[in-house]
Amino acid sequence: xxxxxxxxxxxxxxxxxxxxxxxxxxxxxxxxxxxxxxxxxxxxxxxxxxxxxxxxxxxxxxxxxxxxxxxxxxxxxxxxxxxxxxxxxxxxxxxxxxxxxxxxxxxxxxxxxxxxxxxxxxxxxxxxxxxxxxxxxxxxxxxxxxxxxxxxxxxxxxxxxxxxxxxxxxxxxxxxxxxxxxxxxxxxxxxxxxxxxxxxxxxxxxxxxxxxxx
Numbered sequence: 098x099x100x101x102x103x104x105x106x107x108x109x110x111x112x113x114x115x116x117x118x119x120x121x122x123x124x125x126x127x128x129x130x131x132x133x134x135x136x137x138x139x140x141x142x143x144x145x146x147x148x149x150x151x152x153x154x155x156x157x158x159x160x161x162x163x164x165x166x167x168x169x170x171x172x173x174x175x176x177x178x179x180x181x182x183x184x185x186x187x188x189x190x191x192x193x194x195x196x197x198x199x200x201x202x203x204x205x206x207x208x209x210x211x212x213x214x215x216x217x218x219x220x221x222x223x224x225x226x227x228x229x230x231x232x233x234x235x236x237x238x239x240x241x242x243x244x245x246x247x248x249x250x251x252x253x254x255x256x257x258x259x260x261x262x263x264x265x266x267x268x269x270x271x272x273x274x275x276x277x278x279x280x281x282x283x284x285x286x287x288x289x290x291x292x293x294x295x296x297x298x299x300x301x302x303x304x305x306x307x308x309x310x311x
Contacts, residue, residue: 150270150293151249164251164272165190172216173229179242182250192249194272195239199258200226236266251295253277260286273297 148155155162165185171178178195185193198204200223209223217228231239243250253272254260260283263271270293277283278297287294 148293150295155293162192163190164192164194167193168196169229171195173231175231175235175238178231178235178239182239182242182246182248186246186248190248192251193243194250195231195252196255196274197252197259197263198226198230198255199262200230202258203256233262233266240266254283254287257283257286260290264290268292270295 150162153159153162165181165188167178167181167185171181182193201209204223204226209221211222212219213222213225215225215228220228240250249269251268251270251272252259252263253274254263255274255277260271271287271290272295273284273287275297
């Protein structure tokens with residue numbers, strides 16, 4: 098599971114091996130080492146202010162929010178999703194994050210009929226993408242399970258319909274994937290929700306970062 102440290106603009110992409118319960122200590126060490134490099138940078142100095150997510154202070158001077166990136170690693174199986182949430186909690190993560198797409202709105206039309214080998218056999222790419230998505234009933238089970246384990250949840254939405262979908266579930270905050278950072282319609286739609294937003298600003302120029310943040 099990929100781990101994001103919100104508050105330090107840092108992503109741990111490589112595998113890390115730590116004992117259950119020691120993840121937060123490990124992440125704090127990484128956060129403190131990176132803080133001297135990343136803060137204050139020009140972007141953060143000019144635009145970054147402290148924010149709150151679920152009554153928790155987020156910023157360079159606070160303990161980072163450790164999010165387990167579940168994404169679509171559940172393979173469309175609710176049992177897998179619940180198991181990943183459970184393991185994330187055991188590891189010491191503060192939250193889990195999923196991906197939400199409306200495949201027929203977010204997948205380019207020219208690749209819909211492309212054959213794809215999947216865990217369920219060969220099917221078209223659009224069939225595969227639709228099979229990977231959870232419906233509202235399944236998300237309600239996920240939310241209920243997160244509340245039981247006392248771990249927060251969120252999702253990155255890839256299209257306008259997915260934002261509407263998540264608003265119906267009262268998503269607490271949004272994560273915008275780096276691949277969606279140029280989708281201004283999506284950014285404006287998320288902004289209208291007035292929910293906290295975490296932007297992934299990897300691989301884009303400083304002027305673009307400033308425009309997206311504003």
